[in-house]
Amino acid sequence: MLTVGINGYGTIGKRVADAVTQQPDMELAGVAKTRPNFEAQTAVRKDYPLYTAVEERVELFEEAGIGLAGTVSELVEQSDVVVDACPSGIGADNKSMYESLDTPALYQGGEDADLVDTSFNARGNYSAAAGASHVRVVSCNTTGLSRLLTPLQEQYGVEKARVTLVRRGGDPGQTSRGPINDILPNPITVPSHHGPDVNTVFPDLDIDTLGMKVPATLMHLHSVNVTLESSPTAADVRDLLREESRLFLVPESMAIDGAGKLKEFAHDAGRPRGDVWENCVWEESISMEDNDLYLFEAIHQESDVVPENVDAIRAVTETADANESIATTNETLGIGL
Numbered sequence: 001m002l003t004v005g006i007n008g009y010g011t012i013g014k015r016v017a018d019a020v021t022q023q024p025d026m027e028l029a030g031v032a033k034t035r036p037n038f039e040a041q042t043a044v045r046k047d048y049p050l051y052t053a054v055e056e057r058v059e060l061f062e063e064a065g066i067g068l069a070g071t072v073s074e075l076v077e078q079s080d081v082v083v084d085a086c087p088s089g090i091g092a093d094n095k096s097m098y099e100s101l102d103t104p105a106l107y108q109g110g111e112d113a114d115l116v117d118t119s120f121n122a123r124g125n126y127s128a129a130a131g132a133s134h135v136r137v138v139s140c141n142t143t144g145l146s147r148l149l150t151p152l153q154e155q156y157g158v159e160k161a162r163v164t165l166v167r168r169g170g171d172p173g174q175t176s177r178g179p180i181n182d183i184l185p186n187p188i189t190v191p192s193h194h195g196p197d198v199n200t201v202f203p204d205l206d207i208d209t210l211g212m213k214v215p216a217t218l219m220h221l222h223s224v225n226v227t228l229e230s231s232p233t234a235a236d237v238r239d240l241l242r243e244e245s246r247l248f249l250v251p252e253s254m255a256i257d258g259a260g261k262l263k264e265f266a267h268d269a270g271r272p273r274g275d276v277w278e279n280c281v282w283e284e285s286i287s288m289e290d291n292d293l294y295l296f297e298a299i300h301q302e303s304d305v306v307p308e309n310v311d312a313i314r315a316v317t318e319t320a321d322a323n324e325s326i327a328t329t330n331e332t333l334g335i336g337l
């Protein structure tokens, strides 16, 4: 049984914590918070041992009537693996603590790639994380791109990928984010950070990316063009992608015209928090022009990295191979719409 601690209990951390509790080979050591807000209170309601991320703030929790199990270093000490889901840059600050307590750590996509031994995507490079001490689960967008490009590369070869990412401005709870009435090239420079980030998983893949931000919170949307090294039909590509467990091909018959209905579908399907762990590829959009593949896909930024974090825990501890881990994670979470 692997004991897993979660440091940073926000959008990503709380979802990873819930996912860990569903794994047959893992137990949650606890979660660390800096303050006794609604998320801390929810953790307590779920019986997750709560640790303070800042030692001097013990009193804040006491005043709020929240009992603490200890401090974050005690959480890390008793964990076989710690998942750092702190805001971008804080993971780097925490690295020395994980090292001093000799605990392997997973970081998220907001951290720099050079912080870690390897960046990680379960379908793309699972085995690269074997025995590593510091692993970065790539960002939501890079996770989505890696899942899509891996089967295309394996089956047809990728000559060049070009992707425009229409990014949500912030998550639903991030009230200070924007834009609220604009359409931004973001970053304005080309390529955006996503292409180089994909190269942390596939060093040799030729990919250019452009990013935008729009006034939406639900999902990101990718407009994808991949020049393949062979010329399958669109039907061939649909069949190939349909076989991928973390790609959901949105059928025309569902009449899902965008992220709003995708999220509604996820809620109707009983998904926790309306999470959509899979890339959502519109089946009708999959088109071939000579060697050029075109498609649209939507990525639920709050949740697609959650199964990847679970798999990365098994990858660093070498307790399962990629296929075993992906199958267990998919089954326990209920992945497959």
Ligand SMILES: NC(=O)C1=CN([C@@H]2O[C@H](COP(=O)(O)OP(=O)(O)OC[C@H]3O[C@@H](n4cnc5c(N)ncnc54)[C@H](OP(=O)(O)O)[C@@H]3O)[C@@H](O)[C@H]2O)C=CC1
Residues within 6 Å of the ligand: 007, 008, 009, 010, 011, 012, 013, 032, 033, 034, 035, 037, 053, 085, 086, 087, 088, 089, 090, 108, 109, 110, 111, 138, 139, 140, 141, 171, 301, 302, 305
């Ligand atoms: N949201 C997204 O769409 C995605 C985010 N990521 C990446 O995941 C990481 C986390 O992002 P996200 O979950 O969105 O961020 P959030 O801000 O939602 O959650 C992070 C939480 O960490 C807590 N925190 C802040 N400082 C510390 C600290 N010193 N020690 C422990 N906890 C702390 C905060 O909670 P409190 O202070 O209340 O304890 C905060 O809620 C980032 O690297 C991000 O780039 C990756 C994919 C998608």
Ligand SMILES: O=C(OP(=O)(O)O)[C@H](O)COP(=O)(O)O
Residues within 6 Å of the ligand: 109, 110, 139, 140, 141, 142, 167, 169, 194, 301
């Ligand atoms: O990693 C993400 O997006 P990104 O791949 O566009 O940087 C997450 O959606 C978080 O992005 P944010 O940095 O806009 O919160």
